[in-house]
Structure formats: C-alpha cells, structure tokens
Amino acid sequence: MSPTLRDVAERAGVSIRTVSNVVNGFAHVAPATRARVEQVVAELGYRPNTVARSLRQGRSRMLALVVPELDVPYFAELTRFVIEHAAARGYTVVVDQTDGDPTRERELIMNGTTANLFDGVIFSPIALGGADLRDRTVTTPVVLLGERASAVGLDHVMIDNVTAAGLATRHLIELGRTRIAAIGDQNDETRQTARLRTLGFRQAVTEAGLRVDPVLLRSTSFFHRADGAAAMAELLALADPPDAVFCYNDLLALGALRTALQHGVRVPEDIAIIGFDDIEDGRYSTPSLSTISPDKEQIARLAVELLANRLDGDTTEPVEVPADFTLQARESTLGR
Amino acid sequence: MSPTLRDVAERAGVSIRTVSNVVNGFAHVAPATRARVEQVVAELGYRPNTVARSLRQGRSRMLALVVPELDVPYFAELTRFVIEHAAARGYTVVVDQTDGDPTRERELIMNGTTANLFDGVIFSPIALGGADLRDRTVTTPVVLLGERASAVGLDHVMIDNVTAAGLATRHLIELGRTRIAAIGDQNDETRQTARLRTLGFRQAVTEAGLRVDPVLLRSTSFFHRADGAAAMAELLALADPPDAVFCYNDLLALGALRTALQHGVRVPEDIAIIGFDDIEDGRYSTPSLSTISPDKEQIARLAVELLANRLDGDTTEPVEVPADFTLQARESTLGR
DNA sequence: TCATGGGCTTGCAACGTTGCAAACTTGCTC
DNA sequence: GAGCAAGTTTGCAACGTTGCAAGCCCATGA
Structure with a gap:
C-alpha cells in the first residue's frame, strides 16, 4: 500500500490535517513544520490519493x-x-x-x-x-x-459543412472539371456529416450550371480507405467516368487515389481528387492530397x-x- | 447531484446495504425486494459512483x-x-x-x-x-x-528487433540490391529500438558479404514522415546514392517514398524501400509499402x-x- | 499582569461505497 | 413444539481526503 496522510502525520508528529495543509500549500504553516512534513513526504514517497480526493x-x-x-x-x-x-x-x-x-x-x-x-x-x-x-x-x-x-x-x-463542401467542389469546378463525383454520401439519416456535405456539393454543382449525375454520387458504409478504394473502382467502371472527385474525408480520398493510380488513371490529369480533414498522410502521398483543412x-x-x-x-x-x-x-x- | 444508494434506499424503504446488494447482484435478496429496489433504481436513474467504489x-x-x-x-x-x-x-x-x-x-x-x-x-x-x-x-x-x-x-x-531488422534487410539483398541504406538510427543511447534495428541491419549486410557504407546510415531525431523525407533527400544528393533503403518505421518510409517520387526516382526500380510497423497508410500508398508487420x-x-x-x-x-x-x-x- | 489578536494547528464529520458479522425471519425436521 | 438451518436484511466501520470551525500558543500593548 502506498503511504497516506496518516502515515506521514504519525511519522512527522503532526496531525493529518496539517499534512494536508502542507501538501495543498495552504494557509499558515510554520516554516519548521512545513520543512519537517515535506521531508517525511519525500522519505515515504507520499502522493495524494486521487480517488479519495475526487470523492471528497x-x-x-x-x-x-x-x-x-x-x-x-x-x-x-x-x-x-x-x-x-x-x-x-x-x-x-x-x-x-x-x-x-x-x-x-x-x-x-x-x-x-x-x-x-x-x-x-x-x-x-x-x-x-x-x-x-x-x-x-x-x-x-x-x-x-x-x-x-x-x-x-x-x-x-x-x-459549416455545407460551405466547406461547396468550397471543395467549387475548387474542382474552377479547374474546369465538369463531370464531378462525390464519395461518402450515406443513406443513414442520422449521419448528418455526410448529408450536409452532399448538400454543399449539390449546391455548388448546380450553381455552376452543371448537373449532378446520380450515378456519380457514391454512398459508402464507412469513411475508411477501403470504402474510398471500392467507390473509385465503381466510378472507373462507368461508361462515362468522372473527371474529378470530392471525397468526404481524406481516408476515402487516399483509398480512391490508390485505386485510380492502380488503374493507370492519372491524378490530377485524368481525375482530380480532393478530400476533407487535412490529415498528415495526405501531405505525404504522391500526389499530395488537396483537402479542406478544419482548424x-x-x-x-x-x-x-x-x-x-x-x-x-x-x-x-x-x-x-x-x-x-x-x-x-x-x-x-x-x-x- | 446524482442519486446515491441512500436516496434509493429511502424511497424503496429498505436499508442502504440491501440496495447495494441488489445493485451488485449479491447473495440472497428476496425477489419482491429486488423488484422494488430495481424499480426505484430505474426511476431515479441511479448509477453506482465509480469513484466511491474505487476508494472503498x-x-x-x-x-x-x-x-x-x-x-x-x-x-x-x-x-x-x-x-x-x-x-x-x-x-x-x-x-x-x-x-x-x-x-x-x-x-x-x-x-x-x-x-x-x-x-x-x-x-x-x-x-x-x-x-x-x-x-x-x-x-x-x-x-x-x-x-x-x-x-x-x-x-x-x-x-526481436535484431531479427526483424535482419529480415527486412535480407529481403532487399535477395532482390539483388547491393548498396543499401538505413534511415532511423539515433545517436541517443537510450533509444534502444533504433540501436537494435541498426544492429540487425549491419549483421544482415555484413553476412551477405556487403559493406555498410557509413554515409548510408542516416540518423533522425524522430520517427516522423518529415524525418524520412529529409533523410531521403540527403541520400539522393550523394554522388553514389543507394539502390535500397530500410526505414525503421513506416512513417519514415512514407516520407522517404514521397521525396524519392518527387525527385523522379522510381520505386522500386531505382530504389527499393521497406518500412516497419505495417500501418494502414502503407497499404494504400502508391507504390504500396513493403514492411515488417508486428502482430x-x-x-x-x-x-x-x-x-x-x-x-x-x-x-x-x-x-x-x-x-x-x-x-x-x-x-x-x-x-x- | 491580563486581554487581544494573529499565526498556527487540530478534531470532527462527511463524500458514497462495500466488508464484516450480527440479527432477524422463515420453514422445516425430529 | 422446540431447535436448527437456510434465507434475508441490517448497522457499523472504514477506504483517504478536505471543509469547517474551534482551539492553541505566543507576542504585543495596555
């Protein structure tokens, strides 16, 4: 057992309360007393019991x-x-x-x-x-x-996810991309993040006078690399694949990037990819990952x-x- | 304040101890008593106080x-x-x-x-x-x-870091590489990980009848992507750069990989890279990262x-x- | 010499819980 | 019908700490 206030008090010849006062740097404690108590504290290696303190x-x-x-x-x-x-x-x-x-x-x-x-x-x-x-x-x-x-x-x-998603999407549009996909929508009503990003994506595409092709809006179960990779594979299999993809987080984007490169698709020349979160991985991938960076x-x-x-x-x-x-x-x- | 055993006991008309018995699924408690107590527990939303329990x-x-x-x-x-x-x-x-x-x-x-x-x-x-x-x-x-x-x-x-480092190094040797670098050695004596991996690396190189060129053994301060990137830049600047690199962890390797690709060096054709840790990033990089995978x-x-x-x-x-x-x-x- | 006051020290109780052992209540056996 | 065992419930104390308020001591000033 680790020593308690009582142990210190006995050995120092003072009351428990005084030891407590010393330990907590309280009130008026005579320098001599303080020194003695502190010495005993050091000797015994006393540490306040966090649990008891919390309870009290x-x-x-x-x-x-x-x-x-x-x-x-x-x-x-x-x-x-x-x-x-x-x-x-x-x-x-x-x-x-x-x-x-x-x-x-x-x-x-x-x-x-x-x-x-x-x-x-x-x-x-x-x-x-x-x-x-x-x-x-x-x-x-x-x-x-x-x-x-x-x-x-x-x-x-x-x-503000709607605005942030719009910012990402507009970046793709400004690069001259016209057939823009999104990866990360989720059917589950409770997943607000995905819904808001989809909303921002749709708004930005529509405002630019482009069309949101339903087949380019890919749902995923999770926001992991594997989901991004799978979704990108589906997109590449389309008769008319996209020329840009907005992924709802960086992991999805890194998965998508991997699949694209594996299929011999050039990024960004053939397909531009942007993610969301600005995780460190994305700064060191090749090509490095464009992204929305939340503070x-x-x-x-x-x-x-x-x-x-x-x-x-x-x-x-x-x-x-x-x-x-x-x-x-x-x-x-x-x-x- | 959240309700305590006392609150439940009073309302259920039993002793504190009995409530405690019910809550802990103890001993013999009459079904009727148990039911009543459990109802009150639900009504009041009683939860045992973890802190008090810990102290006791x-x-x-x-x-x-x-x-x-x-x-x-x-x-x-x-x-x-x-x-x-x-x-x-x-x-x-x-x-x-x-x-x-x-x-x-x-x-x-x-x-x-x-x-x-x-x-x-x-x-x-x-x-x-x-x-x-x-x-x-x-x-x-x-x-x-x-x-x-x-x-x-x-x-x-x-x-077993020595063996593991040896395994990684031999893999490079078996691919026919002869000028093998290592990234991640550390001068600090206390960093055992680095020292042991260096030892395994040296042993494997020597056993293969190759020479450990001191300039190819790069120290880093940390095991982060940035350190790997910097070390690789130094290696590429050499008059006679390596044809393979063993990085002491995957982050170093991913940093090194990024720098190599940026410099137009082909991986693995010009330089093979292997890491250590088998983190998920490495499976989705391009090229995907060879590594030692600890369980x-x-x-x-x-x-x-x-x-x-x-x-x-x-x-x-x-x-x-x-x-x-x-x-x-x-x-x-x-x-x- | 005694009252005053400030510096210093202390005892008590309580935070919410559970171990211990005693006490009470049944129902059953002989 | 008394005795006993098993089933059920309970009070007390303690885990280590700190808030509170009282009490001690000594020096100072009247």
Missing part, C-alpha cells in the same frame, strides 16, 4: 473525450490538441472510442455509467442524433464536436474552453461555435 | 496505456487492440501520451502521480531506460511494450493478459514475452 471534492479534474475511432487519423490528431488544451486548464483527458456503435455511445453519454468519474465530456457523435441527446438524464456537462444538427441544448463546436487546434481549444467554463459555473445558454477551415490545394488537383 | 475497494478497474504519441498510426492502431482486450477482461483504458518527454514519462511511471487511479500501466517508453525503471518506488504493476532492453524486473512484451493484436493481448494476471495475484517472476512479426512484401520492393 466531488470532482475528478478528468474529462472524457469520446470519439468514434482513435485510429482514424483525424481523431488521433484532434485528440492530441484536446489533451494539450485540457492539460493547460488542469484537466486530464481520458479517451474512449465508440466505433460508432449507438449502444456504446448511449452508454457513455446518456445514462452516465461513468457519470461520477468525469467532470465533463467532449463527444463526437456518429449515431446519436439531436433527439436522442435531448433527453439525457445525466447532468455532466457535454460539448458536442462535429457536424451534428443543432438545437440540442448542448454546447457545440462545428464547422483542429481551434476546435480542440474551443471545446475545452467551453467545457472548462461550464465547470467553472458558467450557466449561460448553450452556444454553437463555428470553427475555421481553409482550402489546401495540393498536387491531387493542381498537379506538380 | 482499493481498485479502479482502470488501466493506463502510456504511449509516446497517439497520432502516430502504430500507437493508434495498437491502442485500439489494447482497449478491446482490456474491455474483455473488465478494464477501462485511459490513454496518455508523453511525447517522449523523459520528465513526463517519469512523472507517469515512476513517482505515481496517478498511482491510486490506475490498477496497472502498460507503458511504451522512449526515453526511460532499464536503469531508470529499476528504482521505481511505486508498486503499481507495469507491463513494458516495445524494444527496451530487458533485465528490468518488469513484465515485458517485445519483438499488434497479439502484443496488445499479451500485455493486457500479463497485467490482468498480475492484478489477479500472479506473483511469479517477471517475464519477457516475444511477439510475432512477418515480412509483408509489397510494391515498394517487388514492383507491380
């Missing part, structure tokens, strides 16, 4: 970050920033992945299995929709990440700030905070 | 996984497996990243800032060596991951098992468990 204080200074998949680079990169910003505000972050499983998402967010363990939650939902989230019974503060439709009554950091550092910072403020007692109305994004045009659309 | 029981059923960088795909992929296996044994995993910072590594492992919070730690060290680890004061069980030299008196899951799922499983057994009271001598690896020959060495 009713807070743990731990935040949960709930993401669909940790090994999806976008979330891994985001996680780094969240951890950094949380640390700056004195919080430890625990990461949990849901695999987009509604049951698991519900378990973590809705009914508070972990309610007393974390002071707050940053949650990037996949399956749970606004309706689900509205009747949460747990009162642990939550900040939503990503693209979920609003009006949930929870703080929310997101980027991940800003997203993480805003989310942590919102949450930390709530925990500091901020009771104003929940807000919806937009995050910035930019177009990163690279070789997969511009060429070398 | 002296264990949290949480494991810490300490890795250098979460956004390095190898660790992200490994983390997924660790979380899965830990869940299967009833543990929750908390992930923490150290950025390879010795202070932070020490803080997490050595002096137990978090000692009472976690029942055990799975630790992938970068900076801390065997000597450091030997005089740990904390008694929380630890399983080491990766390539650290042994004799530390801690459980340890690793792959990550096995590594995670062994680590969790070792740790869980210790927590179940296993007091046998610490063991050193080897994990499997295979050669994955792909386009970056074989061509299309």
Whole structure:
C-alpha cells in the first residue's frame, strides 16, 4: 500500500490535517513544520490519493473525450490538441472510442455509467442524433464536436459543412472539371456529416450550371480507405467516368487515389481528387492530397474552453461555435 | 447531484446495504425486494459512483496505456487492440501520451502521480531506460511494450528487433540490391529500438558479404514522415546514392517514398524501400509499402493478459514475452 | 499582569461505497 | 413444539481526503 496522510502525520508528529495543509500549500504553516512534513513526504514517497480526493471534492479534474475511432487519423490528431488544451486548464483527458456503435455511445453519454468519474465530456457523435441527446438524464456537462444538427441544448463546436463542401467542389469546378463525383454520401439519416456535405456539393454543382449525375454520387458504409478504394473502382467502371472527385474525408480520398493510380488513371490529369480533414498522410502521398483543412487546434481549444467554463459555473445558454477551415490545394488537383 | 444508494434506499424503504446488494447482484435478496429496489433504481436513474467504489475497494478497474504519441498510426492502431482486450477482461483504458518527454514519462511511471487511479500501466517508453525503471518506488504493476532492453524486473512484451531488422534487410539483398541504406538510427543511447534495428541491419549486410557504407546510415531525431523525407533527400544528393533503403518505421518510409517520387526516382526500380510497423497508410500508398508487420493484436493481448494476471495475484517472476512479426512484401520492393 | 489578536494547528464529520458479522425471519425436521 | 438451518436484511466501520470551525500558543500593548 502506498503511504497516506496518516502515515506521514504519525511519522512527522503532526496531525493529518496539517499534512494536508502542507501538501495543498495552504494557509499558515510554520516554516519548521512545513520543512519537517515535506521531508517525511519525500522519505515515504507520499502522493495524494486521487480517488479519495475526487470523492471528497466531488470532482475528478478528468474529462472524457469520446470519439468514434482513435485510429482514424483525424481523431488521433484532434485528440492530441484536446489533451494539450485540457492539460493547460488542469484537466486530464481520458479517451474512449465508440466505433460508432449507438449502444456504446448511449452508454457513455446518456445514462452516465461513468457519470461520477468525469467532470465533463467532449463527444463526437456518429449515431446519436439531436433527439436522442435531448433527453439525457445525466447532468455532466457535454460539448458536442462535429457536424451534428443543432438545437440540442448542448454546447457545440462545428464547422459549416455545407460551405466547406461547396468550397471543395467549387475548387474542382474552377479547374474546369465538369463531370464531378462525390464519395461518402450515406443513406443513414442520422449521419448528418455526410448529408450536409452532399448538400454543399449539390449546391455548388448546380450553381455552376452543371448537373449532378446520380450515378456519380457514391454512398459508402464507412469513411475508411477501403470504402474510398471500392467507390473509385465503381466510378472507373462507368461508361462515362468522372473527371474529378470530392471525397468526404481524406481516408476515402487516399483509398480512391490508390485505386485510380492502380488503374493507370492519372491524378490530377485524368481525375482530380480532393478530400476533407487535412490529415498528415495526405501531405505525404504522391500526389499530395488537396483537402479542406478544419482548424483542429481551434476546435480542440474551443471545446475545452467551453467545457472548462461550464465547470467553472458558467450557466449561460448553450452556444454553437463555428470553427475555421481553409482550402489546401495540393498536387491531387493542381498537379506538380 | 446524482442519486446515491441512500436516496434509493429511502424511497424503496429498505436499508442502504440491501440496495447495494441488489445493485451488485449479491447473495440472497428476496425477489419482491429486488423488484422494488430495481424499480426505484430505474426511476431515479441511479448509477453506482465509480469513484466511491474505487476508494472503498482499493481498485479502479482502470488501466493506463502510456504511449509516446497517439497520432502516430502504430500507437493508434495498437491502442485500439489494447482497449478491446482490456474491455474483455473488465478494464477501462485511459490513454496518455508523453511525447517522449523523459520528465513526463517519469512523472507517469515512476513517482505515481496517478498511482491510486490506475490498477496497472502498460507503458511504451522512449526515453526511460532499464536503469531508470529499476528504482521505481511505486508498486503499481507495469507491463513494458516495445524494444527496451530487458533485465528490468518488469513484465515485458517485445519483438526481436535484431531479427526483424535482419529480415527486412535480407529481403532487399535477395532482390539483388547491393548498396543499401538505413534511415532511423539515433545517436541517443537510450533509444534502444533504433540501436537494435541498426544492429540487425549491419549483421544482415555484413553476412551477405556487403559493406555498410557509413554515409548510408542516416540518423533522425524522430520517427516522423518529415524525418524520412529529409533523410531521403540527403541520400539522393550523394554522388553514389543507394539502390535500397530500410526505414525503421513506416512513417519514415512514407516520407522517404514521397521525396524519392518527387525527385523522379522510381520505386522500386531505382530504389527499393521497406518500412516497419505495417500501418494502414502503407497499404494504400502508391507504390504500396513493403514492411515488417508486428502482430499488434497479439502484443496488445499479451500485455493486457500479463497485467490482468498480475492484478489477479500472479506473483511469479517477471517475464519477457516475444511477439510475432512477418515480412509483408509489397510494391515498394517487388514492383507491380 | 491580563486581554487581544494573529499565526498556527487540530478534531470532527462527511463524500458514497462495500466488508464484516450480527440479527432477524422463515420453514422445516425430529 | 422446540431447535436448527437456510434465507434475508441490517448497522457499523472504514477506504483517504478536505471543509469547517474551534482551539492553541505566543507576542504585543495596555
């Protein structure tokens, strides 16, 4: 067993409370006492028991970050920033992945299995929709990440997906492409991200006076490399294949890129490809990947700030905070 | 505040202890009592307070996984497996990243800032060596991951890096390459991984009757894509550049690949490239990346098992468990 | 000499849970 | 019908910490 306040107190010949005062740098402690206690603390290697402290204080200074998949680079990169910003505000972050499983998402967010363990939650939902989230019974503060439709009554950091998708699509149009495909639409009603990006895509194509050929709008089950690869194979098999593709994330785009090159299709000469997320992989692929780059550092910072403020007692109305994004045009659309 | 056992007990007209018995599925509880308590539990939305439970029981059923960088795909992929296996044994995993910072590594492992919070730690060290680890004061069980030299008196899951590096190098030699470079050596004595891979590389080259040209052994500060890209640029600038490169991980290899292609060097015709880790990126690059594939799922499983057994009271001598690896020959060495 | 006050130290209780062991209630056997 | 075992329920204490408020001590000034 690790030593406790009692052990230190006995050995130093003072009360438990005094040791606690020293450890917490409290109030008035005589220099001599402080020195003696500190020495014993060092001798015994005393460390405050986090669990007992949490119980007593009713807070743990731990935040949960709930993401669909940790090994999806976008979330891994985001996680780094969240951890950094949380640390700056004195919080430890625990990461949990849901695999987009509604049951698991519900378990973590809705009914508070972990309610007393974390002071707050940053949650990037996949399956749970606004309706689900509205009747949460747990009162642990939550900040939503990503693209979920609003009006949930929870703080929310997101980027404007319609505009961002339009930006990507217009970039392809401006390059003179006319037969533009999209990979990543999802039939599932709850997948807001995909729906919003499809909306932005459609708007941009239509506004440019082009037509959205239904066969060029490819649905995928997931947002993984394999899905992008498969979708691109289908597109290339068409009698009249596209001359540009907007992929709803970089993994899809990297899968699509791989398939295109394998089929001897030149990128961007024959088909231009643009992704979304600006993960590091895309900067080192050949050709390097054009993409929409959400400001991940800003997203993480805003989310942590919102949450930390709530925990500091901020009771104003929940807000919806937009995050910035930019177009990163690279070789997969511009060429070398 | 969330409801406690006391709240449920009062409302159900039973003692706190009985509610606890119901919640824990204990012993003999009359069906009628159980039903009533369960109803109140549902009504109030009672959830056991994890923190209080941990304090009382002296264990949290949480494991810490300490890795250098979460956004390095190898660790992200490994983390997924660790979380899965830990869940299967009833543990929750908390992930923490150290950025390879010795202070932070020490803080997490050595002096137990978090000692009472976690029942055990799975630790992938970068900076801390065997000597450091030997005089740990904390008694929380630890399983080491990766390539650290042994004799530390801690459980340890690793792959045989010398053999693995040799396997990669021989693959290049068998393809007829004679001027073979290596990227990823590190001057820092504590970086065992790099040293062992260099050793395996040297041995294989020498055994094949070839010479290790010192200029072809490139050191890097980190194991990131940018380091691989920079090292490859240096190699290509040589009067007599290599015809094959063994990179100590896949990120280095992907960076090197990018630089090679940018310089108009054909891979593998002009330079064959092989990496290490078998991260998903490498399967979708063009050309796809040959690599050494450690069995990550096995590594995670062994680590969790070792740790869980210790927590179940296993007091046998610490063991050193080897994990499997295979050669994955792909386009970056074989061509299309 | 005694009251005053500030610096310093302390005991008690409580956070929500569970181990322990006692106590109570049945129903059954002899 | 008494005794006993099994089934059921309970009170107490403790895990290690900190908020609260009281109490101690000594120096100062009247």
